[in-house]
Amino acid sequence: APKHAEIALILNPRMTPPEFLLAICEELGIAVEQKSEGSLKDLVDLLSFHLLKAHAEGKRIVLVVDEAQNLGADVLEQVRLLTNLETETQKLLQIILIGQPELRELLGRVELRQLAQRITGRYHLDPLESEETAAYVRHRLRVAGATREIFTSGALREVQRLSGGVPRLINIICDRALLGAFTEDRHLVRSNVVRRAAGEVFGKNFLPGWIPWAGGSAVGAVAIASALLVMPRFLGDDPVRVAPAPVAEVAESAISPEPVAVVTAAAPATGTAPGLDKLLAQYGAETDPDDAFNKLFAVWGLRYIAGNVDPCSQALRAGLECFAQRGSLAQLQLFNRPAVLNLVDFTGRSHQVVLTSLDSERARVDLGGAQREIGIGDLTRSWFGDYVILWRPTAGGSSPLALGARSARVKWLRDSLRRVNGLPADEGAGVVFDSALVSMVEDFQRKHRLAVDGIAGIQTQVAIDAALADSKTPFLRKDDRGGAGS
Structure with missing residues (x-):
């Protein structure tokens, strides 16, 4: 003073x-x-x-x-x-x-x-605009000693969307996102890390902003006093090699360093097939999220109702869950499920289309009421990794299972992994996640090129679901009668 x-x-x-x-x-x-x-x-x-x-x-x-x-x-x-x-x-x-x-x-x-x-002055701090939020985060990081960009532009947009521009919430979300990236040994915070951080803060899951009603909201604050936690690895002066795009459980060997990993060398589109940009321009009126989810639900034999209930809530009523991720084509092949892709055309406009088939050279998308075949190279020029799939979790939910967990879902996990390996269910097995089950999970993760940590997280569970799916489940790989474990 x-x-x-x-x-x-x-x-x-x-x-x-x-x-x-x-x-x-x-x-x-x-x-x-x-x-x-x-x-x-x-x-x-x-x-x-x-x-x-x-x-x-x-x-x-x-x-x-x-x-x-x-x-x-x-x-x-x-x-x-x-x-x-x-x-x-x-x-x-x-x-x-x-x-x-x-x-x-x-x-x-x-x-x-x-x-x-008797109050002579009133001052209200309105929520920050998107540009102000980005400038605010960068300023706080500079003050803390950062010498380079730590949050990607997409991550900053997610911070704005999920915080509503409230500095107090911006601080909390960024703090948790930095901690999350630090624990994953990553030097860059991406949008999926921010969504996961916001989910931990608010106690709910957040989906990418292009999914209908996926946004988070918050009220404005009058004054704030908080601090961003910045881990030492983010603050160094030396140039840092940026890690590949964080795909929560997929091992780096399964993806390329680019945001979208191409499965093989791109095959050129056939001479008679129009390019993807032309298709998007021609059928752009039918590529909004509601159109895409209507088609995805139809693939699963479900009816989608556009309106006040978001698609993922509708999926839950049918015993399915949304899995939203920024990942790679290799990841989509692993999960082997039709997906809603977020594509960006040459004008920068966003389109949502359903990927119904995928192999090493060609992909098939639902556009204009027909299945359109396009080359992998054509697809990857417009796709930056954002997708949503539907999958069927066990009745107890999809929260991660780890050593020491005790529930009926642990028995499901053990029995499922035995089925993947062609073994009968172990009727005498208990409901405790023991070291033997850790080894089984690690073996499955290693075989399917997931991060080997012995924890049955969401991606491991999705991969198990893909490996055990019956013929009624829609697949991306049309030669499959089962999923990733076939």
Whole structure:
């Protein structure tokens, strides 16, 4: 604080009026006898004497109350009474209330109108725009010592979408995203890491923004005091080799360093088949998310209803789940399920189309009411890795299973892995995830080129579902009667 001012900072205002006044006195270094600690009159008298003394010395006293939306009505009344401490020419105490939007609602109550009328200035921090959010994150990282870009442009767009531009939420999401990238030994934070971080913060799963109703929302804040956690690996001066696009469980050997891994060398499109850009231009009116999910649901024999219920919620009602990822064609071949792809044409416009078939040289997409065959090279020029598939989880859900877990899903996992290996179910096996099951999971992951960690995460479960799927399940590889384990 400047020499001509004293500041009393109250960080936790959930107090009784005597506790509130006592906290102010303690902040200002006012000695309070024990017998006076519970007396409002004694505390106000002591505070008034200190304020008059400071005024005589040419000092200003400022009271700052953080999280002021938590102030009780009786404490707010005491705040109003403190504004009565004045000389003939000026107030002895300047009061600054900082809080969330609920503070405005609180001060709008009829019973607090006298306090509201004494407020001389109101400042509301509106949510940041997308450009402001990106600049804010970059600034915080520079202050923390970063010397290069850490969040991709796509990741920053996801931060904006999922935080609603609220700095407090931006801080929390970025903090968790940095921690997530650090634990995965990655030097770049991408959009899927941000979505996963937001899911941990808000306790729900977030899908890419191009999926209908996939966005997150948040309310604005009046003031913020938070810090971004930046791990040392992000802050170095030396050039850093950027890791491949993070595909949560897929081992790096299964993908190329590019955002979209091509399965083999691209085959040129046939002379009679129009290029993908021409198809997108011709049928662009039929490539919005609702059209794509309508077609994907139809492949599964389901009816899709465009409207107020998002497609993934509709899938849940049919016992299916959405799996959204930024990945590669190799990954799609592993999961072996028709997928909604997010394509970008040469004008920059986004299109959602259903991939119904895929091999090493050709892909087939549903466009204009027909199956259109295109070359892999043509597809990868317009596809940057975003996709959604549907899969059927076990009845208990799809949360990760790891060593020590105890549930009926553990038995499902053990039996499923035995089936993949052509073995009968072990009727005597329990419901505890033991070291033997860890080894089984690791063997499966190794065989299917997943990250080998012994944890049955979402991708491992999707791959198991692909390996065990029956003939009623739609496949990408049309020569398959089963999935990845066939």
